[in-house]
Amino acid sequence: MAEAAAFYILATLILGFGVLVITAKSTVHSVLFLVADFLCVAALYVTLRAPFLAVIQVMVYAGGIVVLYLFVVMLVNLKRPPEAHSDPRRLGRLGVVMAAAVLAQLGAIFAVGWVKPAAVEGTLSPQNVEQIGRALYADYLIPFELASFLLLVAMIGAIILAKREL
Amino acid sequence: MITTTHYMVLSAALFTLGVVGVMTRRNVIIVLMSIELMLNAVNINLVAFSHQLQNVIGQVFAVFIVVVAAAEAAVGLGIILAFYRNKETVNIDEMNLLRW
């Protein structure tokens, strides 16, 4: 009962903030709605018994990536004419294609059938951090090392790209 | 009773919102933020399946996606800044230097 209420409230907030992100007129407002969206997604992860992922979502996504977006938005905020809209006929055609894609998505989901929560014998333990740590360092060590390498490359790339003079 | 299907529908809806944002907005920063929305939708799906199958691998995969999203956001914003210094615009329609 409480789980259902939490899910519906969070789902409404997530989708609502998502709509506001893509339709807000001011870019800074868009960024703020994105932060709110990410915080609601983190709350959703808590209800799904994934606390480590929830705090990672807040720390990395909401507290790191979106701060980056905010800085860039403030740096490029100039007094210029509002965003021009693209060709309306193109938007109309696009709308039809998108509607068809959404219907196909929903059809595929419901074709799979309502997934009943079966009594699956899994290995999810309440010691969430320990379990993820063990998985990362034992089974998935190579992807982990590659991910750290990727972050190093991205860091160097971002610094070089954003410097004024090389 | 909240089943995995509920989470799948939520994830599909969020993904669609991200796609609409990418295709309709002209401001390149909004386009990048819509891509982040899409990645979040995928993450929600993964965590929901991890909860259903009681296996931690879904969450591990989601962590990797967060890492990749962070790297991509940093580099993408660096590119935008470099382009802005050259051409003073963030409108995608005007980023056409490679067009013949």
Added chain:
Amino acid sequence: MVETVIVPLIMVVTVLAAVLVTVMYIVLLERKVQAWVQVRLGPMRVGPHGTLQPLADVLKLFVKEDITPARADKWVFTAAPIIVLVPALIAFAVIPFASGLTLFGISIPGRIADVNVGLLYIISVAGIGIYGIILGGWSSNSKYPLLASLRSSAQLISYEIAVTMTLVTVIMLSGTLSMVGIVDAQLSKGWWFAFMQPVAFAIYVIGSLAETNRAPFDLPEAEQELVAGFHTEYSGMRFAFFFLAEYANMIVVSAVATTLFLGGWLQPFPNVPALSFLGLVPGWAWFMLKTFGFLYLFLWVRATFPRYRYDQLMRLGWKWLIPLAILNVVVTGLVKVLV
């Protein structure tokens, strides 16, 4: 029902009330300590020796006019103080104040919540507080606040890295992210982590001074520099929120330092039987003593050291503290493996 809902609710109310009262009196304490260091008396008029001064301050801030700049972004301008204050207060949800007690058969734990990822929760919540600073400066639509907020937030995210690295060494020693688990690890090892990790503790002290925008790292909000920093255009209750948030942040940082490095609610030398008479002082009293000691350090440093210039500040953070913190992590790892 009682244990899962009512007891945490009462604890939340108690902790919030305690934090707000403490914040008010820390303000008074700061003025008094600075005054005594400078061989003068500080506030003396309101109440005996100025002890009712915080009430006068609160009253003043309540009745001041709330001014919004003409072309400020109204929603963001209103939201910024809230975004700064809420993370500072919710960080208290995972801090263990005592070892728990049993009253009338109901077990009252010493903390509001024991989350598996307690320490990460505090770090992530601190990251959200940065938004309030950026938005406060930007939404004021005015030069000095914008400059100050960008400087201040850049300083915060730089020192956040060094501080997080020191917390990593604490996690390595305790083997768990849960705050209660960290205190238990200090009990089982018999030493406070400040003695086992002096370098980490030193970096944490310096980093937390920078994290809370306190002297000597308070260039973004010093009166002589940028008017009043990112909260220049705020007045009345909104300014009160920023003020409250800054001092609540100080208390959070002190409480985290106490839990992680100074043994939380443990007595000094907890495993030495000869000194077990120290156990007569209850756990929460030790916790408050250590937290206030740490806070006094903040006030003392403010009265003593001159201010860092901004480029010196960033150089210190990036070129000295972060490499030192990373080196500390490597050395701790080596010692754990080899010893």
